[in-house]
Amino acid sequence: MGEAAKASGIALSLHAPYFINLANPDPESLKKNTGYILASCQAADWMGATRVTVHTGALMKRTRREALDIALKSLREVMAVCDGEGYGHITLCPETMGKINQLGDLDEVLELCQLDERLLPCIDFGHLYARSLGELEGLEATVKMLDRVEELLGPDRASRFHSHFSKIAFTPNGGEKIHLTFDQEDFGPDPAPLMAELARRDWSPTIICESAGTQDVDALTMKGLYLDCIGKKAL
Numbered sequence: 001m002g003e004a005a006k007a008s009g010i011a012l013s014l015h016a017p018y019f020i021n022l023a024n025p026d027p028e029s030l031k032k033n034t035g036y037i038l039a040s041c042q043a044a045d046w047m048g049a050t051r052v053t054v055h056t057g058a059l060m061k062r063t064r065r066e067a068l069d070i071a072l073k074s075l076r077e078v079m080a081v082c083d084g085e086g087y088g089h090i091t092l093c094p095e096t097m098g099k100i101n102q103l104g105d106l107d108e109v110l111e112l113c114q115l116d117e118r119l120l121p122c123i124d125f126g127h128l129y130a131r132s133l134g135e136l137e138g139l140e141a142t143v144k145m146l147d148r149v150e151e152l153l154g155p156d157r158a159s160r161f162h163s164h165f166s167k168i169a170f171t172p173n174g175g176e177k178i179h180l181t182f183d184q185e186d187f188g189p190d191p192a193p194l195m196a197e198l199a200r201r202d203w204s205p206t207i208i209c210e211s212a213g214t215q216d217v218d219a220l221t222m223k224g225l226y227l228d229c230i231g232k233k234a235l
């Protein structure tokens with residue numbers, strides 16, 4: 001896979017197991033989670049992937065602050081183990097999560113990334129839209145979110161963040177319900193404001209399309225929107 005991707009000019013990244021919860025204080029659980037992330041780094045290394053996305057976790061009836069403090073401690077420990085095993089060159093990317101009772105709004109993920117200069121946020125814009133019950137979409141919200149990333153991580157890291165994008169349906173109480181395709185109009189977010197703003201800032205994040213089964217078509221739509229903004233013809 002690594003060789004084929006390289007030959008085609010495709011940058012690979014890897015998603016660590018979905019059930020990882022950095023906010024679980026149980027030492028056995030931390031040991032297991034560290035093992036999963038270490039194995040993810042090893043697989044990433046085999047195929048030349050440079051980034052591993054990691055879920056931040058669940059609140060488990062704790063306050064957001066308590067859960068975040070546990071996750072900070074866990075992530076520090078995970079990084080020490082990964083460094084010790086020779087995977088310091090793999091970039092870990094804590095992800096913004098879509099459900100309200102999960103740790104991982106934008107500020108929480110940015111605080112996790114302040115632990116170490118090598119960390120990059122995985123900003124899932126669909127998740128942020130879903131957990132804010134539709135508030136975080138449109139140009140004004142996009143500008144604010146990207147400004148916040150730059151404010152807390154500095155212009156260099158901000159310009160190369162990791163990202164997932166899809167439309168996501170939400171429920172009024174919980175947030176994320178289900179991923180959608182760009183053709184489905186009931187929910188957002190609309191990809192156009194993000195593409196315009198990235199082009200305006202001349203940033204180069206990695207954006208992974210996570211549409212429900214239409215990743216190929218919708219990724220090309222985003223690429224087209226972006227190229228339109230920088231004044232080149234799509235494809």
Ligand SMILES: [Zn+2]
Pocket residue numbers: 015053055095
């Ligand atoms: Zn994820």
